[in-house]
Amino acid sequence: MFNENMLTWKQYENIRDKYSHIASFAYWPKWHKGNKAEPLIVRSEDEFNERLLNKIHCNAVIVGFNYGINDDIEKIIDDNSLNGEQQVTELKKSMYFSNQYGGSYGKKALNEAFKGTFVEGAYMTDLFKFKLSEKNWEGTGMPTAKGSEFKKRLKEKPEKIEFNIKGLRYELYNVAEIKQDPIFIFLGEGLFDDEIMSLINVSFPKYFPNSKIYIFSHYQRRGYKKEDFIFEAENLLKRIKSDYGDSF
Known part of the structure; x- marks a missing residue:
C-alpha cells in the first residue's frame, strides 16, 4: 500500500x-496566500505535529526539470566569489521550501487537481540539480x-x-529516509519529451526498480485553466489505479 512514506518531524528536519x-510539498491549505511557502515552514516538532503530520509524504514525488532563473537566483549564480556550498547557503535563504511550490500557480493547478487524493501533500523536487x-x-x-x-x-x-x-x-x-519506491509524476510534457x-x-530502473513515471502538465502551462488540470488529473489517477491495482 502507498502509505509507507508519510513523513515524520525527523524526516522533515x-x-x-x-x-x-x-x-517543497504539494500542500496548499485554505489560508495560503501569495507565492511564499509559509504553510510548509514549521519550527518545532509540536508545530509540525499540529500543521503537517499526516499531510506531507513521499508516497508520490512530483518532479520538475531544473531551476528556472529569477532575479534572486541570477545574483547568486553570477557571484563568482561564492563556491558551491556558499551558493547553496544563499539559495536556501531565497528559495526556502519554495522551489516547485509555485505559489498561486501551483495552488491553482496542482492543489485544485489533486486535493483530497493521495497526491496531495506529495514531495516536490527537481530532477536535474546535481553538477557532475x-x-x-x-x-x-x-x-x-x-x-x-x-x-x-x-543530450550532449x-x-x-x-x-x-x-x-x-x-x-x-x-535524506528523506523513505521506505519504499514512490510513484513519480514528472511536470512538463514539453521538457520531459520522448x-x-x-x-x-x-537508468531509472537501476535506482527505483519498483517505481513508475507519469507525466503531468506543468502548473504554468500556457492556455490551461483550472478545469483542464482537474480533467488531466482525473485521467492520470485512473491510470495509476489501473497500473497498481489493489496495492494503490
Whole structure:
C-alpha cells in the first residue's frame, strides 16, 4: 500500500537542513496566500505535529526539470566569489521550501487537481540539480533561463542524466529516509519529451526498480485553466489505479 512514506518531524528536519532550497510539498491549505511557502515552514516538532503530520509524504514525488532563473537566483549564480556550498547557503535563504511550490500557480493547478487524493501533500523536487563535480550532493540547482537550452546540454552529455537519477535516490532514501519506491509524476510534457524520457528510462530502473513515471502538465502551462488540470488529473489517477491495482 502507498502509505509507507508519510513523513515524520525527523524526516522533515533532514529535508529542511539539506534541501530546503530544492524541496517543497504539494500542500496548499485554505489560508495560503501569495507565492511564499509559509504553510510548509514549521519550527518545532509540536508545530509540525499540529500543521503537517499526516499531510506531507513521499508516497508520490512530483518532479520538475531544473531551476528556472529569477532575479534572486541570477545574483547568486553570477557571484563568482561564492563556491558551491556558499551558493547553496544563499539559495536556501531565497528559495526556502519554495522551489516547485509555485505559489498561486501551483495552488491553482496542482492543489485544485489533486486535493483530497493521495497526491496531495506529495514531495516536490527537481530532477536535474546535481553538477557532475558535486561530491556531497549539494544540489546547486543547475539553473537556466530556458529548459530547452538545458535539454541540449543533456543530450550532449547524457551521463548527467544517470548522475542526477542517482542523486535523486540519495535525496529520497538517504535524506528523506523513505521506505519504499514512490510513484513519480514528472511536470512538463514539453521538457520531459520522448527523447529525454528514453534516456531517463535507461537508468531509472537501476535506482527505483519498483517505481513508475507519469507525466503531468506543468502548473504554468500556457492556455490551461483550472478545469483542464482537474480533467488531466482525473485521467492520470485512473491510470495509476489501473497500473497498481489493489496495492494503490
